[in-house]
Amino acid sequence: MEVFLSSAIQFGAIFLFGCVGEILTEKSGHLNLGIPGIMCMGAAGGCFGVKLVAMGESPNGVLVLLMGILFAMLFAGALGAVYAFLTVSLRSNQNVTGLACTIFGAGFTSFFLNDVVDIADVTVAGRLSFASLNFFNAHIPGVEALGWFGNIFLGHGVLIYLAIVIAIVVAIVLKRTKAGLNLRAVGENPATADAVGINVTGYKYTATIIGAAIAGIGGLCYSLCYTSGNDSTVEVTIQIIGWLSIALVIFTMWRPAVAIGGSFVFGALYILFSYISVAPAFKPLLRLIPFVVTILVLIVTSIIGHRETQPPASLGLSYFREDR
């Protein structure tokens, strides 16, 4: 049970990165279906960044972590910027562009990790020392002494707590700051925002790129933290995680604070199949649960129809000032 809950929290953190990134993007009125690909890019960038500094016997742990996070954000942010340029400036269809980004991101990651960074070499031949990967899972010393509480809540690497901190920060920015108010106005009614002098294009770009960068850390978190670099086809699993993160946005009704709890629920549901004993034929069915739950939430919120639980009003629509 302790292992299950601990893993659920670890897995949930990956969802949380993707979900919070997508919430930020959607609040600007852009439905970024490129999140799965963008998270893959985060994995590619993260491995690349780590490899740059993790050679040798005793790499600097803080540097390894920072380089991993930095390059994950750079790679993911770059694809996010491409998406933003296409959908904001060129006003291309958001769904089509997003799907294209997903396909590109997954393909690029597969190529990049196997042929350029050579991740298999990283793990098997040990050129990337296990010591450096351990930095991702290093936790506060002595938490084992606290029993189950320590194991479940304190025994994680720094990325898991980073996810929660980012979620809280985004929640505060959206709810309590002028910038958050303006961003929400852009996503709800860009014409209104434009009329009062808000830089609509600027907000859309900023939210999309930062959102993508946050989601990218999720990819890094999966490839180097959760699997410790042992998954040589990360893009397959990360794509599934990406789609679930988008579902999680709906599940949490566009609230980053709710997403913290929601992502752990999703994390638990996602890994449930390997912790309970059912016939192997039913295991794929168990993995469907997060999707089924999302559909249920959509049905319930649609029936209630309360304005606060609805997506941003202009989500998915391009804004063009001269359209009147």
Place this chain on the structure above:
Amino acid sequence: MDENVTLELKHISKYFGSVAANRDISLALYKGEILALLGENGSGKTTLMNMISGIYYPDEGQIFVNGKEAVIASPQDAFRYRIGMVHQHFKLVDVFTAAQNVVLGPGKKGYGVKRINSEVRAIAEKYGFELDPKKKIYDMSVSEKQTVEIVKVLYRGADILILDEPTAVLTPQETEKLFSVMRAMKADGKSIIIITHKLHEVMAISDRVAVLRKGEYIGCVETAKIGEQALTEMMVGQKVELAIERPAVKSDRPLLEIRDLCVRSDEGSRAIEDLSFFIRGGEILGVAGIAGCGQRELCEAIAGLRKAEKGGIYHEGESIMGLSPKEVAARGIAMSFIPEDRLGMGLAPSMSITDNMMLKNYQDTRFGIRPIPDREGENAFVRCAKHALNRAGAFLDRHDPFVDRKKARAEAARVIEELDVITPSTETPVRRLSGGNVQKVLLGREMLTEPNVLITAYPVRGLDINSSYLIYDILNRQKQAGTGVLFIGEDLDVMLALCDKIMVLCHGRMMGVVHADKTTKEQLGLMMAGALDLAEEKGKPMGVAKDSRIGEDETWNA
């Protein structure tokens, strides 16, 4: 220059393509006054105000604010000159509170919920608004939303306020409240320009009135020194004789009868109130009114596109209330509606003329399966099997999945031929045609269904003179064929020449039905502005036909 002039326009012109929306307009606004801007539809009032508030940029002329030349290229520039405009369509974020909407935008001040609430409350109290800063916009009535818009403009420090038809969406009580707020703002030294069509409101609130007609400045007078009659004359001008035919047709019994119809607008306000009228076969009934006084809602209600709140719609004495658009169309009611844009409802711009023909009658195709005839001397079993086969055949026949492209192409060719549509071929996408030709295709397709009631709204909007005359000709041909035509129009001169009778709407209420050859432009103008109500004067219910067909088949309950 006069010290008291806060805003001055000098020789302002604005062109859209070759059309002059404003031509050489010079106008002055004094400190602490309320100036009413009066004019018919399309007289350029809103365009002029949009140039002051930075939405459009004038092609010619200058704007002076407090004696200095001002360059107003965006709404932000306008705010820099302390000019704020409240548009007809509110620009508010629905899920935000009133206060959040007011403070929205870049500004140095921080964001604290308590502080912004108290700031907004302070402004509201100063001028006597009733406003709860914490209320969400989606919970608000139209008048509350308008209050938020005005407070927003005041919060941003406007000294010159422009209100674009603020009373159009308000009840009389709310209007009175708005006026008292306006007086409070005037006492505070603010200058206000109010666009309105209602003469009695002009008389009640304004200090001076400026009149525009067809983009030109007619004059500016002190309200106290002029009467409603004289203002109407300034507004509508002299009657222009047009060479539009009005063939005399012996009109038939009522085809379409509307009784006590109430329809709500998208915003939830009453767009049509207790409207009763009828159209006979072989007549053109014009509907005159200021833009947005319920024409759109009326058309949509008749065509089955919008749910009527109460009342009755009868076609040849039979109720068609609540029927789907398809069922309504099946009874011979056709609609050609050009709401905002030229392509309007009913044509798919990127599809060819042929495809657009099929949009309407794609369901008419039949396989041509004929039932197997009975023969004598058959046994019961064979007859039973034949019967079942025939039933299945008839079903298949009704549900032919294929479209009849040949027939549609022939129809397209017929429309092109008969109505002189200028197009390279029947396969040309509709969006590549000019406005007049698009309208001809739309009308032509509706004609093909041989309707007996034709509803047409603004059919000549955006068309040149020649195309317009062709459209009038088409309508007259329909009328001669015994069709009842409901013509929602804009230009009074055209309506006076083309229509047999004209019904005047003023904010969803009928002001009366007059014979086009017995009325004057001034009379129509007064009715449109709500200053003359013929519906009440006659003392009997207007709009109910003496030879009504309602009740022939069913009893009509009031």
